[in-house]
Amino acid sequence: MAVSLWKKIFQTTKERILQQRRVSLYNVAHGYEEELIKKKLQQFAGGSINLSKEDNGIGILTLNNPQLMNAFTGTMMLELQEKVAELENWKDGKGLIICGAGNTFCSGSDLNAVKAISNCQDGMNMCMFMQNTLTRLMRLPLISVALIQGKAIGGGAELTTACDFRLMTPGSEIRFVHKHMGLVPGWGGAARLVQIVGSGAALRLLSGALKVDPERALRLGLSEETLLSSEESASLEEARAWLSQYTEGPASVIRAVKQVVTAGRELPLEDALRTEKDVFGTVWGGPANLQALVRRPKHK
């Protein structure tokens, strides 16, 4: 009786945590019309978002539009949402590296598409579509890294802030150019930048549209490390090695670690504590815990 009760609690808890992650920021109550903007974005084709899910639990998500410095076309925005949904259902996933094709990261929205959706309704719907998608990306129970090779400009800079960590190659650059476009970030990049570097540094980077090279990014805490290589495949291998330090171990435990940190970052204390309790319940007495109790590792 007790076992079946615990199993029911366990299942309910997992479903609740899963549901919390997938709740969209915006819906019709906010004037958001998802089907309308999806139809509109479909009209701006080009490029692709490629996802490779590897047996070791590491996913590689590649922005693939190198002719336009990996600018986001409308269909790439749609594909990003699809890939994030796929990653939400990847139960063996532990880590994710986001990079761009052609040894450069991303130059933001495709300006050809932007011109065609510059009216208020389309712009606001695109903004809410990308905020929904990048918030779900940020909340994935995977440890995510933006591998910044070349340029991360505008919306591309915003995308880097939706990852847990950023790694930069020599000579690469993050730049929030929105001011020069008569804009502010709209994909959630401002809110996340303040959380990462603090409001003072965020205000300087945004109001100055400052170029952030690897050294400045390290000083600001915007980047974790400057890689040795600026060569495309070598820097990806370096990023894999860096991430593997944090994804070694059972997927259930790595995913639980990301979940409790996300709760601590986003929720009021008492809610975060309750989520931590719920997540603890998914690993306590689980296979990894029981095997460790038998093995009794020495933590020297």
Ligand SMILES: CC[C@H](C(=O)O)C(=O)SCCNC(=O)CCNC(=O)[C@H](O)C(C)(C)COP(=O)(O)OP(=O)(O)OC[C@H]1O[C@@H](n2cnc3c(N)ncnc32)[C@H](O)[C@@H]1OP(=O)(O)O
């Ligand atoms: C909320 C997000 C926000 C929004 O949605 O409103 C945005 O993200 S707005 C877009 C902000 N991004 C930009 O303004 C970047 C514009 N591009 C550049 O500044 C440069 O291309 C740069 C610095 C990324 C790279 O410069 P580089 O000299 O190395 O290359 P090229 O400029 O020659 O670019 C090669 C080729 O790509 C085209 N390109 C680059 N970025 C975009 C883009 N965002 N949209 C459309 N096309 C882009 C560029 O025009 C060149 O094409 P070509 O046919 O050879 O002229």
